[in-house]
Amino acid sequence: MDYKTLLRDSIKALPESKRAARQPVSSYTTPDFYRMNYNESPYGPSPKALEALAEACKRPNIYPDWFSVDLKSEFAKLHGLPDMMHVSTATGSSSLINILGEIFLNAGDEVVLGDPSYEAFRDTVNVAGGVPVMVPLDSEMRYDLDAMLAAITPKTKMVVVVNPNNPTGTFVDSAKIEEFVKKVPEHVLCVIDEAYLEFVSKPNTYSMIKLINEGYDKPLLVLKTFSKAYGMAGLRIGVAAGKPELISYLGKSGAAWNINFLGQRMAAAALQDQEYLKKIAGLNAIERDKVTAALKELGCKVYESQTNFILFKAPKLENTEIYAKLAEQKVLIGAPVGMNRVSIGTAEMNDKFIAVMKEILK
Numbered sequence: 330m331d332y333k334t335l336l337r338d339s340i341k342a343l344p345e346s347k348r349a350a351r352q353p354v355s356s357y358t359t360p361d362f363y364r365m366n367y368n369e370s371p372y373g374p375s376p377k378a379l380e381a382l383a384e385a386c387k388r389p390n391i392y393p394d395w396f397s398v399d400l401k402s403e404f405a406k407l408h409g410l411p412d413m414m415h416v417s418t419a420t421g422s423s424s425l426i427n428i429l430g431e432i433f434l435n436a437g438d439e440v441v442l443g444d445p446s447y448e449a450f451r452d453t454v455n456v457a458g459g460v461p462v463m464v465p466l467d468s469e470m471r472y473d474l475d476a477m478l479a480a481i482t483p484k485t486k487m488v489v490v491v492n493p494n495n496p497t498g499t500f501v502d503s504a505k506i507e508e509f510v511k512k513v514p515e516h517v518l519c520v521i522d523e524a525y526l527e528f529v530s531k532p533n534t535y536s537m538i539k540l541i542n543e544g545y546d547k548p549l550l551v552l553k554t555f556s557k558a559y560g561m562a563g564l565r566i567g568v569a570a571g572k573p574e575l576i577s578y579l580g581k582s583g584a585a586w587n588i589n590f591l592g593q594r595m596a597a598a599a600l601q602d603q604e605y606l607k608k609i610a611g612l613n614a615i616e617r618d619k620v621t622a623a624l625k626e627l628g629c630k631v632y633e634s635q636t637n638f639i640l641f642k643a644p645k646l647e648n649t650e651i652y653a654k655l656a657e658q659k660v661l662i663g664a665p666v667g668m669n670r671v672s673i674g675t676a677e678m679n680d681k682f683i684a685v686m687k688e689i690l691k
């Protein structure tokens with residue numbers, strides 16, 4: 330029996346996923362491992378969020394609120410949105426990215442993406458039988474927004490900008506993104522993934538949720554996650570903001586409401602502690618400068634990062650060799666796009682990473 334015949338056509342034709350960041354190592358590494366491969370927060374969540382988690386842990390028997398009223402309301406309040414009808418949730422923004430394919434894409438629809446960018450988007454397009462239209466980043470790994478606009482055709486259903494971008498760490502000024510969004514024609518759903526926006530240190534940085542607040546009336550969705558700056562990757566909570574009509578369509582997928590009680594309670598509490606988030610971003614920026622300088626001193630090509638990770642190319646050895654030699658010392662990093670990506674850890678983690686890199690490259 331050839332089980333493949335059972336598959337949906339778009340799944341039969343599915344190209345191999347390029348999610349290079351995924352590595353076959355036990356996710357529950359012992360504490361002596363330096364986890365610098367998934368852009369997790371080494372600081373964990375706000376103490377207020379941990380308190381909410383401890384409370385929620387006492388009641389694992391009850392179903393979560395299907396509509397996530399508290400979480401959505403807190404999120405709306407923080408971002409100045411009129412109400413929770415402008416907000417959708419899912420089990421991580423990975424899940425929201427899947428929902429986009431499930432709800433909006435027909436076979437053959439084109440989706441304009443940056444290359445390299447977050448591979449989950451390309452996977453989602455492929456699963457839906459859509460056509461990923463890959464627009465190369467410039468030589469410094471920044472989005473070429475004019476080329477993205479030029480790639481839009483009557484067949485385009487969606488355009489995605491991840492800002493700051495993963496796996497490159499590069500950032501485009503908010504004013505430029507806003508200008509870009511406004512130029513996207515109205516037959517195209519514009520998706521801005523802001524998974525790392527909290528880490529940006531540049532002045533005049535703002536979320537594209539601003540446009541939604543200003544009544545912008547072309548299709549726009551802004552994705553956020555609790556996995557990075559909020560330090561809750563294991564709880565799987567992602568949020569999308571947009572016009573209520575668009576948000577209501579996301580709700581057609583079960584994944585939009587089937588989120589867990591612990592994460593829901595915790596995320597609502599975390600939103601109330603923005604001071605903690607600022608502290609984390611400050612610590613991260615100091616360490617990011619330190620790691621950047623150290624890698625440059627070792628002769629690496631380093632791309633300018635505004636996130637909690639750095640993409641770099643070592644002056645010698647293949648990226649997979651660098652990765653393997655670090656792993657021998659229990660330092661886990663990524664090896665995407667022929668280069669390496671290291672997450673910014675605590676000062677101690679970064680010092681260890683730098684020391685091992687010095688060894689490897691000497």
Ligand SMILES: *Cc1c(COP(=O)(O)O)cnc(C)c1O
Pocket residue numbers: 368420421422423424447491494495522524553554555556557562565566567
């Ligand atoms: C980490 C990341 C996400 C978030 O994924 P979750 O499913 O929320 O953990 C989304 N987009 C980008 C670009 C990311 O790097």
